[in-house]
Amino acid sequence: MIVQRVTKSATRDNLLTWMAANQRRVSQHHEQIASGRRLNATSDDPSASVAVLGHRRQLERLHQFARNGDHAKAWVETSDATLLSVSDQLNRARTLLVQGANEVLTPEVRQVLRLELNAIADEVLALANTTIDGRSLFAGTQPGPAFGPAPGGGVQYDGDLHGRLTSSVGPGQDLEFGTPGSVFVAPGGWNVIDRLRQAADEVGAGATADVRAAMDDIDVMSHQVLAELGRVGTISARLDSLAERRDTLIHDTGRRMSALEDVDIADAVIRMRSAQASYEATLATVAQTLSTSLLNFLR
Amino acid sequence: MPDFTALHTAYTALSSHRRRIDVAGQNIANVDTPGYTRLRAELTNKVGNSATGLFSGPAFPLGVDVSSISRLRDEALDQQARGASSRSGFLSEQTRALSLVEERLGGLGEGSLSAQLTALWGGFADLANDPGSSTARHVVIQRASQVAATTNELATGVVAQHDAEFDRLQALVREVNDLAHGIAALRPGIIAAHASGEPAHELLDQQDRLLDRLAELVGVQAVRRPDSSVDVYLDGHNLVSDGAVKPLEATRSTPVDVHGFARVEVRAGSGGRALEVRTGSVGGLVTVVNHALPDQLARLDEVARAIADTVNTIHTQGRGLLDATSRNLFRLDGPNGAARHLQVEPDLLAEPDHLAAAGGSEGRFGASIAWELARIGDTATDPARAFDRLVGEVGARVAALRTSHEAAAATTAQARSARESVTGVSLDEELTNLVESQRAYEAAARLLTTIDQLLDTLINRTGLVGR
Numbered sequence: 131m132i133v134q135r136v137t138k139s140a141t142r143d144n145l146l147t148w149m150a151a152n153q154r155r156v157s158q159h160h161e162q163i164a165s166g167r168r169l170n171a172t173s174d175d176p177s178a179s180v181a182v183l184g185h186r187r188q189l190e191r192l193h194q195f196a197r198n199g200d201h202a203k204a205w206v207e208t209s210d211a212t213l214l215s216v217s218d219q220l221n222r223a224r225t226l227l228v229q230g231a232n233e234v235l236t237p238e239v240r241q242v243l244r245l246e247l248n249a250i251a252d253e254v255l256a257l258a259n260t261t262i263d264g265r266s267l268f269a270g271t272q273p274g275p276a277f278g279p280a281p282g283g284g285v286q287y288d289g290d291l292h293g294r295l296t297s298s299v300g301p302g303q304d305l306e307f308g309t310p311g312s313v314f315v316a317p318g319g320w321n322v323i324d325r326l327r328q329a330a331d332e333v334g335a336g337a338t339a340d341v342r343a344a345m346d347d348i349d350v351m352s353h354q355v356l357a358e359l360g361r362v363g364t365i366s367a368r369l370d371s372l373a374e375r376r377d378t379l380i381h382d383t384g385r386r387m388s389a390l391e392d393v394d395i396a397d398a399v400i401r402m403r404s405a406q407a408s409y410e411a412t413l414a415t416v417a418q419t420l421s422t423s424l425l426n427f428l429r
Numbered sequence: 430m431p432d433f434t435a436l437h438t439a440y441t442a443l444s445s446h447r448r449r450i451d452v453a454g455q456n457i458a459n460v461d462t463p464g465y466t467r468l469r470a471e472l473t474n475k476v477g478n479s480a481t482g483l484f485s486g487p488a489f490p491l492g493v494d495v496s497s498i499s500r501l502r503d504e505a506l507d508q509q510a511r512g513a514s515s516r517s518g519f520l521s522e523q524t525r526a527l528s529l530v531e532e533r534l535g536g537l538g539e540g541s542l543s544a545q546l547t548a549l550w551g552g553f554a555d556l557a558n559d560p561g562s563s564t565a566r567h568v569v570i571q572r573a574s575q576v577a578a579t580t581n582e583l584a585t586g587v588v589a590q591h592d593a594e595f596d597r598l599q600a601l602v603r604e605v606n607d608l609a610h611g612i613a614a615l616r617p618g619i620i621a622a623h624a625s626g627e628p629a630h631e632l633l634d635q636q637d638r639l640l641d642r643l644a645e646l647v648g649v650q651a652v653r654r655p656d657s658s659v660d661v662y663l664d665g666h667n668l669v670s671d672g673a674v675k676p677l678e679a680t681r682s683t684p685v686d687v688h689g690f691a692r693v694e695v696r697a698g699s700g701g702r703a704l705e706v707r708t709g710s711v712g713g714l715v716t717v718v719n720h721a722l723p724d725q726l727a728r729l730d731e732v733a734r735a736i737a738d739t740v741n742t743i744h745t746q747g748r749g750l751l752d753a754t755s756r757n758l759f760r761l762d763g764p765n766g767a768a769r770h771l772q773v774e775p776d777l778l779a780e781p782d783h784l785a786a787a788g789g790s791e792g793r794f795g796a797s798i799a800w801e802l803a804r805i806g807d808t809a810t811d812p813a814r815a816f817d818r819l820v821g822e823v824g825a826r827v828a829a830l831r832t833s834h835e836a837a838a839a840t841t842a843q844a845r846s847a848r849e850s851v852t853g854v855s856l857d858e859e860l861t862n863l864v865e866s867q868r869a870y871e872a873a874a875r876l877l878t879t880i881d882q883l884l885d886t887l888i889n890r891t892g893l894v895g896r
Contacts, residue, residue: 137853138460140802147842172536172824173528173831179537180821187547187813191806194551201558244602271787271795273561290792298554298800301807391537424860 145416152228152409159402162393169391172395176338178390185366192380195300201298202307206366207307208267212260213359216314216322219257220352222248223326224345230333231341247330254286255323258283268311270295276311277323284324299372300338307365313358314351322351434489435880441492445472448495449866456854457863464638466500466852468630490809498628502637503655503851508720509845510642515648515708515842520834522713523721526594527827530725533586536820540578543820546736546813548572550806556786557799561750566781570773573740573758577771580733584768587726588689591718595693597634598714599679601646602695606676608643609661609669612636616658616672623656633819647677648708664704666697674840677704689766690726693718728819729768735812737761737771747798756783 143357162168172179229235257273260267268276270290280286295308314322329344452470455550457490459465475491535541552569559565615636636659643661650662668675677700682690693715696705706712737759741800745755758777762770777783787795805811 135850135853135855135858137855139463139853140535140849143846162583169537171827172531172534172820173827176821176825176828179824180817183536183543183817183820184814187543187806187811189818190544192553194554194806196805197551198554198558206803231872246742263559265559265794269794270792271560272792273794295796296800297558298807304800350727424857428860428864 142417143174149409149412149416152405152412155405156402156409159398159405163398163402165203166393166395167391168393182387182391185383187386187388189380189383191301192376195298196373196376196380198297199299199376202299202305203366203369203373205262205267205295206307206362206369208262208367209258209264210359210362212257212267213309213313213355213362215252216257216286217352217355219250219254220322220355223247224348224352226250227327227329227333227341228278228347230329231338231345233336233338235336235389237293237336240336244330244334247279247326247333251323251326251330254314254326258311258323268309270308270310270312277314277321280324284327285321285323287315292395299369300376303372305365305368305372307369309358309362313354316350316354320347322348325351430670432882433884434491437878438492439873439880440492441475441494442876443870445470445493445495446866446870446873450870451861452498453863453866455861456859457856460856462489462861464634464641466502466630466634466637467854468498468628469501470495471497471499483640488829494875498630500628500630500633501851503848505606505797506844506848506851507637507640510841510848511644511651511846511894512642512648512890513837513841514645515712516832518645518710519708519716519808520830520837521651521714521718522710524827524830524834526590526714526717527823527830529590529720530587530721531823533583533590534820534823536817536824540579541816541820542576542732543816544585545572545576545579545809546816547806549576550811550813553799553805554803555770556784557796557803558895560786561794563750563782566750566784566786569784570777570781573773574778576736577759577773579766580729580736581770584726584729584733584766584792585724587729588769591690591722594714594718594722595679595681598693598695598711598718601711601714602677602679602887605643605646605668606674608639608646609674611639612643612659612661612669613672619658619835620656629657631660643710646709647706647711663788666704675701690718712880724770725823728768732812732819732830733768733771734761735810735815737767740802743798743801743805744785745771746789748787748789748793749783750793751780751782754783756785861885871882 161170169175169179169182215385224380226243226247230240230247235243245409255277258268258277261275266272266274266276268289272289274288276287276289277285278288288312294306294310296304299305316322316325325344325347329341332340332344449470449472452468456467459467472493475494475498476489482841536543538544549569549572552565556562556565556569615632618632619629619636620886622632640649640659640661643651647663649668652660652662654660658672659669660667660671663677666675666677668677678696678699678701680694680696682694694714695706696703697713706715737757740759741757747755749756756776757774760770760772760774761767776865786799787793788797791797806813
């Protein structure tokens with residue numbers, strides 16, 4: 131058996147080391163409890179830290195996706211309301227045209243119908259040029275209003291015919307949400323505003339055959355608008371379900387992050403109490419050990 | 430057997446035990462002196478040779494003698510303790526330096542580079558939501574400048590730390606040289622004392638203290654000579670030999686590497702060969718300045734290059750609000766020092782409306798480029814991810830170093846305490862020795878009295894029987 135001499139300075143050094151270690155433990159728990167965080171530096175727990183950083187980036191991205199989604203949602207809702215109004219106006223125009231196709235109307239009545247149809251054309255033009263945040267709702271990626279004056283009189287579509295807007299609403303999830311102004315342009319190339327104005331003139335002139343043709347054209351346009359309304363409704367529903375999923379994700383990610391980086395207070399307090407107890411025990415030992423020597427017993 | 434021998438025996442006992450009490454006193458007085466090595470009076474029983482010649486007979490006892498005062502020290506334990514403290518110093522310097530790096534990276538903080546990059550991608554998305562906006566462009570440019578500034582700061586921080594660590598290395602090397610001179614200066618005294626047979630315990634204690642500190646700094650090899658002086662070697666270089674010092678020098682070599690760092694060497698004297706210092710604080714610092722910090726800067730440069738490349742590749746395909754010129758968003762001057770030189774194109778700083786959101790085939794309010802820039806945050810090549818990886822690696826490295834350092838510190842403490850258990854003073858032991866010596870002294874005095882009484886009987890009473 132190796133008999134190790136226990137010397138005074140070795141005892142003192144050991145006690146000091148233990149005391150320092152205990153004190154460090156107590157202060158570590160203090161720091162955790164005070165900051166409420168288990169991770170105060172990456173090196174406290176590197177793997178958990180890396181996970182936390184990933185979650186934090188993801189959370190930031192999710193919030194951004196939420197902002198994008200909200201923006202698209204506002205856009206879609208405005209589109210929906212606007213297209214609905216256009217559809218109403220077209221229905222009203224259809225009714226007026228049915229009246230205008232009657233061959234026995236007096237010129238005064240035709241005149242009133244003409245004025246009303248022109249007012250509808252103006253209203254539809256205004257609706258087609260609706261802006262949101264200073265941008266034209268139906269102009270695609272082009273600045274400026276969707277419909278402007280055409281060189282040969284009337285109006286023309288100045289936006290993108292192909293330009294559907296997209297938004298990034300989730301990682302790898304891109305959603306087309308914009309409605310191009312082409313919804314107001316028939317496959318034949320004419321647009322609804324010019325057609326309404328033309329129909330107004332035809333009603334004014336009493337050309338009933340032309341008015342009937344106009345009714346068919348307005349029907350085509352109504353269908354086009356209704357189809358677009360259906361698409362917009364689908365997009366809106368899709369945005370809602372995406373937002374729901376995103377909220378769940380945000381909640382889950384936040385919870386996972388908190389589990390990694392936040393202190394379990396009860397656990398930390400118990401650990402601190404036990405560290406403190408062992409520190410106090412060390413102090414008591416020091417007080418006893420250092421004052422004891424053979425001197426206490428020699429006469 | 431000569432007469433009165435017993436008287437002499439009693440005298441040797443008295444003086445020897447007086448000496449033992451002196452030594453115990455010395456030990457007790459130095460119970461708290463750091464680096465003190467306890468002494469022990471070695472007692473040997475003296476045996477008188479019977480005179481050779483006519484009346485030669487058996488050897489007879491001549492009492493006791495203090496043959497030497499020995500310094501209780503174990504060279505092997507010294508080596509062990511010094512080796513452990515070299516390793517501890519090596520790891521402690523690296524832990525300290527890398528903790529600074531970790532702190533500077535600010536990995537978990539709200540304002541870390543990774544958070545700023547994510548905010549930049551968010552800025553692009555906000556711009557994509559409102560592609561005609563100058564305000565959104567201002568915000569993006571501001572965030573991009575912030576990213577550039579933070580990257581610059583991180584890089585210059587590494588460079589500044591490199592300078593500071595080199596200064597520290599020089600200071601440590603100066604201390605090494607001072608210690609070497611101290612050891613050399615002790616030599617004459619030690620040799621003289623050795624020659625005269627007088628113990629030079631204080632000088633030897635001092636020498637050991639210097640060697641301890643030297644071991645912590647550079648992990649030298651100390652070779653003890655028969656005359657108790659030491660020669661000190663470092664990687665084959667005789668730092669101290671024959672009382673002559675060949676000092677070390679820390680130099681920065683001129684060939685500068687791609688990051689602008691010079692290689693740091695510890696040399697044997699000015700113009701001497703480069704020494705390999707693999708342990709001790711100096712070794713730790715050399716590792717830090719030659720490996721850890723340049724690696725760190727290289728990684729930051731990679732991140733900076735990734736930022737500039739990923740953003741520019743997309744941005745050049747787009748067009749700004751004002752014209753269709755394709756522009757870069759970030760500028761890097763030269764292939765090296767990317768992190769230090771990353772900046773936002775001055776063109777865009779002056780006119781944020783040049784920031785591209787629309788793709789080439791889109792109208793001015795197109796947003797496909799802005800979306801693509803925003804989507805960098807979802808890709809595996811996201812520079813923010815690369816930066817977080819760097820943060821994680823540094824954190825893991827610091828944690829590993831801290832663990833090794835704690836282990837090394839524990840080993841050092843253990844080795845010291847093992848040594849301390851040999852060299853240290855135990856009060857109980859000294860007090861026991863004291864009581865023992867006191868009793869022995871009293872007994873010797875008693876012997877003297879007894880012999881005195883015998884002699885008294887012989888001289889004064891002989892022949893007086895019955896008177």
